Amino acid sequence: MSPWAWVLAAYGxxxxxxxxxxxxxxxxxRHVSRVRLGEADG
Amino acid sequence: xxPFAVGATAALLSVGLFLALWVSPPDSYQxxxxxxxYVHVPAALAAYGAxxxxxxxxxxxxxxxxxxxxxVGRAGAELAALFSGLTLLTGMLWGKPVWxxxxxxxxxxxxxxxxFLLYVGCLLVRDLADDPERGRRLSAAVAVLAFLDVPxxxxxxxxxxxxxxxxxxxxxxxxLAPEFLLPLAVNTLAYLALLxxxxxxxxxxxxxxxER
Numbered sequence: 311m312s313p314w315a316w317v318l319a320a321y322g323x324x325x326x327x328x329x330x331x332x333x334x335x336x337x338x339x340r341h342v343s344r345v346r347l348g349e350a351d352g
Numbered sequence: 353x354x355p356f357a358v359g360a361t362a363a364l365l366s367v368g369l370f371l372a373l374w375v376s377p378p379d380s381y382q383x384x385x386x387x388x389x390y391v392h393v394p395a396a397l398a399a400y401g402a403x404x405x406x407x408x409x410x411x412x413x414x415x416x417x418x419x420x421x422x423x424v425g426r427a428g429a430e431l432a433a434l435f436s437g438l439t440l441l442t443g444m445l446w447g448k449p450v451w452x453x454x455x456x457x458x459x460x461x462x463x464x465x466x467x468f469l470l471y472v473g474c475l476l477v478r479d480l481a482d483d484p485e486r487g488r489r490l491s492a493a494v495a496v497l498a499f500l501d502v503p504x505x506x507x508x509x510x511x512x513x514x515x516x517x518x519x520x521x522x523x524x525x526x527x528l529a530p531e532f533l534l535p536l537a538v539n540t541l542a543y544l545a546l547l548x549x550x551x552x553x554x555x556x557x558x559x560x561x562x563e564r
Contacts, residue, residue: 313383313384316385316445317388321373324395335554342557
């Protein structure tokens with residue numbers, strides 16, 4: 311494997327882990343917002 | 353404040369990435385692999401920061417029993433697990449080509465793995481407890497105790513003979529050339545800013561979930 315492949319693998323891991331965490335937070339925000347809106351409507 | 357903090361963090365991360373991948377020269381010994389350290393070291397420092405926040409907030413929760421401290425403590429524990437996990441992964445991706453092994457039973461590596469497992473355990477005891485209040489108390493106690501591992505991780509390279517290199521920046525001085533120091537400093541600042549934003553957002557989400 312070329313040195314740049316290792317470097318990109320490390321940056322890819324960082325992007326996946328942090329991106330995955332941000333995505334999870336975003337999904338939970340949307341879920342909570344939807345439930346709150348539903349409660350306000352109903 | 354939120355859009356500004358998110359925008360400033362994104363800008364810092366972009367500048368850090370540019371400096372790490374385009375501006376930093378290859379190291380004379382490590383070659384291009386030095387670029388991995390611009391993620392590895394900031395991730396480790398962010399893990400220390402998250403662990404400190406988790407410890408402080410958890411101690412305050414145990415003392416005051418105010419749920420707001422629990423939200424911050426939980427956010428800190430999640431981010432300590434995330435960043436210590438990232439430190440381990442990037443360390444292995446650096447270790448394989450440079451040391452020739454993915455893993456070594458070295459003091460720095462083992463204490464970092466213990467730190468990661470402690471925060472995973474901290475999150476597990478919270479979710480597995482039958483009584484939510486008991487889960488919060490147990491998790492807070494684990495978060496306070498887990499922080500004791502942070503100085504052990506940091507000083508493991510001084511206290512023990514290890515494969516891992518010693519600190520490049522200490523009270524004795526800086527052993528890094530400016531062309532490596534600048535990307536490292538900018539990326540460290542970017543990761544600490546990212547930690548701050550994620551802590552605030554995670555704690556806010558936890559409070560919204562309770563209000564619901």
